[in-house]
Amino acid sequence: MAFFLEVLIGGLMAGVMYSLVALGFVLIFKASGVFNFAQGAMVLFAGLFFVGFTELGVPMWLALLLTVGVMVLLAGVIERLVLRHLVNQEGIILFMATIGVSFFLDGFGQLIWGSNVRQLDIGIPTDPIFLMDGEILIQSFDLWAALVAGTLLAALVVFQKTRTGRALRAVADDHQAAQSVGIPLNVIWIIVWAIAGLVALVAGVMWGSKLGVQPAIVSLALKALPVLILGGFTSIPGAILGGLIIGAGEKLAEVYIGPLFGGGIENWFAYVLALGFLLIRPQGLFGEKLIERV
Amino acid sequence: MLYRESGQYKTTYGADQAIFTIPQDRVFFALLMLVAFVGIPLVATNYVYTALLIPFLCLSLAALGLNILTGYCGQLSLGTGAFMGVGAVAAWNLATRVPDLNLVVIFILAGLVTAAVGMFFGLPSLRIKGFYLAVATLAAQFFLPWLFVKWGWLTNHAASGVITVPPLTLLGWSIDTPMEKYLFALGVVAILALGAKNMIRSNPGRQWMAIRDMDIAAEIIGIRPVVAKLTAFAVSSFYIGVAGALYLFVYLGSAEPDGFGINLSFQALFMIIIGGLGSILGSFLGAFFILLLPIFLTRVPPMLGFDLSTALVSHLEFMVFGALIVFFLIVEPHGLARLWQITKEKLRVWPFPY
Numbered sequence: 001m002a003f004f005l006e007v008l009i010g011g012l013m014a015g016v017m018y019s020l021v022a023l024g025f026v027l028i029f030k031a032s033g034v035f036n037f038a039q040g041a042m043v044l045f046a047g048l049f050f051v052g053f054t055e056l057g058v059p060m061w062l063a064l065l066l067t068v069g070v071m072v073l074l075a076g077v078i079e080r081l082v083l084r085h086l087v088n089q090e091g092i093i094l095f096m097a098t099i100g101v102s103f104f105l106d107g108f109g110q111l112i113w114g115s116n117v118r119q120l121d122i123g124i125p126t127d128p129i130f131l132m133d134g135e136i137l138i139q140s141f142d143l144w145a146a147l148v149a150g151t152l153l154a155a156l157v158v159f160q161k162t163r164t165g166r167a168l169r170a171v172a173d174d175h176q177a178a179q180s181v182g183i184p185l186n187v188i189w190i191i192v193w194a195i196a197g198l199v200a201l202v203a204g205v206m207w208g209s210k211l212g213v214q215p216a217i218v219s220l221a222l223k224a225l226p227v228l229i230l231g232g233f234t235s236i237p238g239a240i241l242g243g244l245i246i247g248a249g250e251k252l253a254e255v256y257i258g259p260l261f262g263g264g265i266e267n268w269f270a271y272v273l274a275l276g277f278l279l280i281r282p283q284g285l286f287g288e289k290l291i292e293r294v
Numbered sequence: 295m296l297y298r299e300s301g302q303y304k305t306t307y308g309a310d311q312a313i314f315t316i317p318q319d320r321v322f323f324a325l326l327m328l329v330a331f332v333g334i335p336l337v338a339t340n341y342v343y344t345a346l347l348i349p350f351l352c353l354s355l356a357a358l359g360l361n362i363l364t365g366y367c368g369q370l371s372l373g374t375g376a377f378m379g380v381g382a383v384a385a386w387n388l389a390t391r392v393p394d395l396n397l398v399v400i401f402i403l404a405g406l407v408t409a410a411v412g413m414f415f416g417l418p419s420l421r422i423k424g425f426y427l428a429v430a431t432l433a434a435q436f437f438l439p440w441l442f443v444k445w446g447w448l449t450n451h452a453a454s455g456v457i458t459v460p461p462l463t464l465l466g467w468s469i470d471t472p473m474e475k476y477l478f479a480l481g482v483v484a485i486l487a488l489g490a491k492n493m494i495r496s497n498p499g500r501q502w503m504a505i506r507d508m509d510i511a512a513e514i515i516g517i518r519p520v521v522a523k524l525t526a527f528a529v530s531s532f533y534i535g536v537a538g539a540l541y542l543f544v545y546l547g548s549a550e551p552d553g554f555g556i557n558l559s560f561q562a563l564f565m566i567i568i569g570g571l572g573s574i575l576g577s578f579l580g581a582f583f584i585l586l587l588p589i590f591l592t593r594v595p596p597m598l599g600f601d602l603s604t605a606l607v608s609h610l611e612f613m614v615f616g617a618l619i620v621f622f623l624i625v626e627p628h629g630l631a632r633l634w635q636i637t638k639e640k641l642r643v644w645p646f647p648y
Contacts (some may be wrong), residue, residue: 035425085624091424092370093627099560100619115605175373200405219556225429233425261444268440271433275418278430282422 007255008248013142015247016149017210020203021224022231022239023152024196029233030172034083035095038102040221041109042197046071047204047213048109049119064201071197075104079190106218115215120208141213145206152202153240156195164191172234226274232284241285246270297641299466313491330480335473343549344545346585351479352541354581355608356558357565358490358574359533364497364534364563365572369419373431374534374562376438379554381408382542386457389543397464401482404539405532411438412531419523423509435556442551449551458548473542482540486533491574493529496641502526503572535561564615568622570629579630587615 021043028036049070053063053210062136082097159165170178179185207217227246231238249275278284297318303476304310312319360374385404388395415434419427442448449457462469462478469478486579493499501522504512513519542549561584570578591611 051311082620082624089623092571093623095425095428096563097368097620097623099563100616100623103612103619104614105618107609107616109615111606111609111613115609222432222556225432229426229429265440268433268436271436273431275430275433278418278422278426282426284426 004252005250007025010139010142011248011251012244013139013146013247014251015227015244016142016146016225017203017207017243018223018247019240020145020149020152020199020206020241020289021221021245022227023156024203025198025228026231026233026236027156027199027223028192029195030236031168032083032171032189033091033094033175034098035091035233035285036196037095037098038105039196039200040218040223041102042071042074042200042219043204043207043221044213044215045074045105045109045204046197046201047120047208047217048113048118050201050205051120051208051213054120055118067201068198071201075190075193075197076079078193079186083189084186102218106215110215117212117214118208119212122203138167141210144190147241148202148206151183152199153236156236159195168192202269223270229274229287231287232275235284235286238284238286246273249273297638297644299642311493311495327484328565331477335477338473338476340472344475345589347476348472348479348545349541350585351476351483351580352537352545353562353565354578355483355537356484356534356541356562357569357577357581358487358561359530359537359568361571361573361577362490362494362533363526363530364504365566365570365576366494366506367502367523367530368509369416369448369523370424370428370624371431371530372428372556373415373434373438374564375554375556375558376435376526377408377531377534378538378541378558379438379442379551380411381405381538382549382554383442383551384408384535385539385543387448387458389460392466397462397469401536401539408535409528409532410512410525412534413524416524416527416531419527419573420520426595432556435559439551439554441603442554447465449456456548456550457542459543459546462543469544479544481541482536486536487574489544490533494574498522498525498529506572564619566629567619568629570631573631575634576629576631579634583630587611587618 022041024039024042025036028034047065050063050067053066054060058066074284078101082101083094086097088113118199135286160169167178167183167188168180170183175185178188203221204217207213207220208240211217211220222248224243227239227242229242230245231240231242250266250269253269253273257265299316302316304315309315314323334347356374358376359377360371361380363369363371381404384407385400388400388403389397397450411434415431418430422430462475464478469475494502501512501517502525504515504517505519505522505526509519512522538554565580565584566577567580568583570576588611591614592607622629
């Protein structure tokens with residue numbers, strides 16, 4: 001039982017990390033209908049800049065501030081150079097464009113900062129914590145990650161209530177209607193991408209201090225896709241809950257079912273889980289029900 | 295002036311339904327085939343065959359398969375790499391386990407196996423669409439390579455996990471030099487491309503396109519989405535499977551089965567975007583472009599006197615790749631095939647602007 005709980009908690013904590021990436025996807029998809037494949041690359045990009053700045057001897061808070069600046073700038077550039085020219089294109093074209101952006105960021109970040117694994121230590125304690133008379137072991141880092149994710153979520157929820165947040169939701173609801181009541185679409189898109197950039201920064205710092213900042217983060221971020229499917233593309237709580245389910249599910253599966261197949265099922269279990277789920281509920285856990293008309 | 299339809303009357307339905315309705319196109323295509331089958335073998339070196347032409351043929355066949363699914367039927371797929379792997383592994387197993395099986399039969403059976411697997415992974419498309427489906431096909435992309443590694447029987451329990459292709463013979467013709475391999479691949483690709491072209495022009499292709507354009511409307515006018523979508527998955531996977539088998543047999547020679555990864559899927563996707571979604575010609579143009587780009591990027595800077603490190607080149611390659619894709623999508627979302635079409639339209643009225 002204790003072992004089960006330990007695996008479960010470990011999985012949930014890993015799930016929090018997936019959720020962090022998935023959050024960025026959801027924000028952009030909600031506000032602009034763009035399926036942002038570049039979110040994973042943005043996580044690496046932000047992580048690389050942050051760790052790069054700190055290695056140059058910049059104090060941590062300044063590095064954070066500078067990276068925030070970089071991500072906001074990036075949002076502006078993406079809007080100006082990519083999205084603005086692709087207004088009114090089909091979803092698939094926009095999706096492909098973000099794949100292009102993803103490749104570009106991947107190459108650009110590594111061009112500047114190199115592709116070695118960089119250790120990132122932001123002072124989060126990594127001591128193990130023992131619960132239930134030492135039967136369950138939890139990394140205190142994971143607890144911190146959960147705390148950070150929780151804070152981020154709370155901040156996003158509060159943000160939704162602000163004036164800008166309301167404008168974002170209006171744009172998400174209906175581009176044309178939002179524009180006709182005087183909400184500037186271009187500005188909103190920059191804001192959304194900037195926020196997604198900030199979420200990517202948080203995810204990049206957390207992933208980075210757990211695994212080191214390395215190019216493999218991009219492919220790890222692909223795990224956020226089944227999370228999205230499970231939670232629904234348009235739901236922020238869905239992204240969190242989906243992440244938790246996927247994280248816990250794949251760890252439990254790896255431990256309890258994995259040995260039957262010779263292990264290593266962690267790589268695909270999340271996708272199959274999401275796939276099975278889709279067959280029952282095509283719009284995801286919290287997704288909006290799709291109503292189609294001819 | 296040279297290229298125009300006016301004055302070319304058709305008096306039979308047959309003439310009207312031909313693939314190339316005007317003689318200029320027929321002559322052009324005949325010349326192209328002549329160059330491909332006769333001209334290139336006369337001049338090409340082994341390097342050109344192995345580094346350029348053979349991978350080009352294999353990958354353009356894969357792109358063609360993906361284009362049938364994504365470009366014509368509108369079902370976004372990120373599982374191309376895995377399906378190529380299925381074709382390759384199936385063909386390898388047939389070639390090593392069944393003695394004296396005709397090479398053509400091997401390829402057809404490998405394609406059929408892949409078609410079955412593709413149909414299975416296409417089942418979710420009946421319930422879900424768009425990006426949800428793309429993620430669903432990722433399940434295939436991660437699951438299948440894992441299966442190749444874990445299920446030892448598939449690789450005949452090779453200790454290193456590497457499968458090596460036996461010598462190829464077709465009806466007594468032993469295919470071992472690069473030129474022969476090229477000709478064999480060219481033959482396979484030419485036949486399958488012709489098949490695809492005809493399928494697109496006839497009933498199945500039109501059903502796929504109707505589903506792509508609006509599935510509900512298509513259903514209402516009497517197209518069965520189940521049949522249309524699953525045939526698209528089956529045909530597309532058949533092509534991709536044969537492409538995978540070719541890729542292993544003719545190009546790689548030996549491979550690790552988990553090498554058929556997600557990068558290959560993305561590569562195929564880029565090929566059809568840059569080449570043109572919903573265009574047979576586009577699959578070839580896109581494959582050519584995507585294959586040439588890295589070669590170009592690694593060769594040109596040294597020629598211009600820049601000495602770049604390999605790491606730098608590989609990062610630059612990523613950047614240029616990404617930037618080009620965005621650029622293409624902005625300038626011409628319909629790809630290189632559309633540019634070709636525009637050229638033809640310009641030629642029609644040349645030398646006048648309109």
